[in-house]
Amino acid sequence: MAAALVAAGCLLTACGSSSSVGSGSGQSITLYNGQHVQTTESLVAGFEKATGIAVNVRNDDEDTLADQIVTEGPRSPADVIYTENSPALEYLQGKGLLAKVDASTLALTPTRYNSPEGDWAGVSARVSVLIYDPSLIANSQLPASVLQLANSRYKGELALAPGETDFQPIVTSVMRTYGTAAARRWLEGIKANAGSRSYPDNETIADEVNRGAAAFGVVNQYYWYRMRAELGASAMHSGISYFAAHDPGYVLDVSGAAVLKSSRHQAAAQRFLAFLLSKQGQEIIAHSISFEYPIASGVTTAQPETPFSQLQPNPITVRELGDGSAAIALLKQAGLL
């Protein structure tokens, strides 16, 4: 029996690693993917076809993956990490775990969406919006500024996902604009307004508001569009609305990718990043059902949503958004985490 188990174990090991044996050029890289699975699948398929380099994809939450890379240290099997938001990349950048991205790749994306150190490159973007149920709250009654979310008139109407990675940039933005003390009072007000409507993530907020379980909440724009694509327009009982131009709650989140310093396949990993930002890669994002905005190589979204050029987000930079640790500390002080 024990022998059989050992044999089975060997079989499994072989089985697990067989997929890492690349095809074509015989090369392969490992991608730690925190982005939405479907988008990454199309990008990986396009890259494998274009270069013959095989990609092993490991999917998980971006923070979990970043944590794993830190734990793995110099032995990390990852060559590339691809995340939905910049803080996870800034966190790894701060730990000195990222390699410099090729200058030619960085040049494909507007500088403000890249790491100031050139350690990671912006790939796509999303923007925060209000999702609301028109039968529960009129568009005109919605807050124009994120500060008003703490207004007691919204008690029992707000849906909140304090643990969602997309929420921390908003907290950081409010902290930078109004100071830490005011931001904390604001969070306490929000907490009181949300009451029991505290959810794990944006997907749940979008779902709950669309089902009429909450009047409104703050999510990134693409959740609403994807929900509409999934459920069909007839099943949509919600709409989206933007904060006032340049409001601290109107935040642009940048999704990015980086090559790990510990990677033993630097050249292939850099090629993957170059592909993400190439016209071909950006077109895949532009047509993807993820509804993210492509931001490189001059490609614009092919999906029916507000054009990227018409957005008027707060001017906060990726450097100012940082790794989100200050926002997390404040969320904890306010009893939201």
Next chain:
Amino acid sequence: MTGNRTRHDLGRQDEIRRAEVTTTRVARTRQGVFGDMVPARRTAPPRILIGASGAVAAVLLAPLVFLLIEARGAGTGTIAHLIWRPLTASLLWNTVRLTVVVTALCAIIGTLAAWCVERTDLPGRRVWAVLVVIPFAIPDFVVSFGWASLATWVQGFRGAVLVMTLAVYPLVYLPVAASLRGADPGQEETARSLGLGRARTFVRVTLAQARGAILGGCVLVALVLLAEYGAFEILGYQTFTTEIFTEFQVSFNVPTACALSLVLVALSVVVLGGDTAARGRGRLARTGPLAQRMTRRHRLGRATLPVLAGFVALTGLALGVPLGASVYWIFEGGAHAISGVSLVYAGWHTALYGGVAAALATLLSLPVALLAVRRGGRGGRLLERSTYLVLAMPGLVIALALSYFAERYAGGFGYQSAPLLIVAYAILFFPLALVGVRASVAHAPVGLEEAARSLGQGRLAVLGRVTLPLVGPGLAAAFCLVFLAAVTELTATLILVPTGVQTLATQFWAYQQNLSYGQAAPFALVIILVAAAPGYVISRYFDRLPARATRPL
């Protein structure tokens, strides 16, 4: 091994056993988690058994060591701050009230269903005996997905109570049904003949007989609830376990996640301690397990229709909704390109990992079960109980612990490899294997082997002709229990699965998280299908557990 052969052997052994019973007329008994009645022997256990059991327990408790190391790294100040923050109180309240309410509901539903199936003339009871158990095979996150995607009000506390009750009540049903079948009907008859009414006989005799089994089931339910993550994440209900995940995912903070897990471990010690205390009071002595005969079934009479309606409602809610939702979303979900990872590929890896892990867990549980059942004693029982702590530790914690040990002490050997994932499964679901193996070991008392030996059979012949046929079905049930749990495991899998491999659960989760119900649904359906077969085996096994009780001796 064929059914005929087994039955034949069982028949022979029954003869031997009957002879044995006449010599040990009244055996002292005690009840295990599944309510089995075992003659307690007090001989010194062989060293090898103690050694093997100790080694298994050490492996199982390694994650606890990891928690202590990490929590120490966080510093007592941080931990105190973390535990005394306002959120902890609400998490504690959420966790405790859910555990109490769901455990109570499971106890009521599980016990009533078991009584109706085992002790009444319920029409179609053999079919119900299977249908009532199958929901256990459907992962909790698929049940909550089914409900949450169809009904608005299924969320928060209400939703969590509904979904978890429907997902885990079989953990009470299985042991109670087995125990009711094994219980001595003579006590009920005596009570009735002494003038006790039907209802009072039920409460004072029947329930008392099944008390050990009910308690055992409740412990499993409570422990499973403490560690549940996927279902609560979908339903938006915050417990200690979901907060541990938040701490880990949002804050890049393993030490604080570990400190919170220690609270969870403390809660599970309370559960296990409470169970021990409740068991301690009074014991029901009875004649040996063989002095049984066919129980006369209660006539339901006019209650037949309402009871039938109850069973239809229960299985409809627990089985029909998740199945229906999966089918619904396959047809109603948005149109999608075929995903890169095929169902077959994910299904194959899921079954492979689950199968090997189930074999390993069953093997590991043998020495512990033997020690606990055959040799009794405080030490053996303490060792056995301590292994149940694993059940309350979230898969994430076990996975982190294994990664930690692999990285720190083995130079990263085995990290993100199938063997390590399988070991994680075996640790996580060891208590389930133990439940099955323990029950079967209890039904192969050492006296039988001794009798066979004294009749001139060799050691190997005894193993092949006495022990294995008796223990075999229980091992199969243990295998199936672990297999089921491993097939539906999510959080440890996400951390430990080899890169590039998707299991059914991870793929379902990725799509569900994206609100891509149409793409998630086929994976849910395949999980249900993969889990249904072992679910059926388990229901059949527990249905026959004390096989002697179903036919007159």
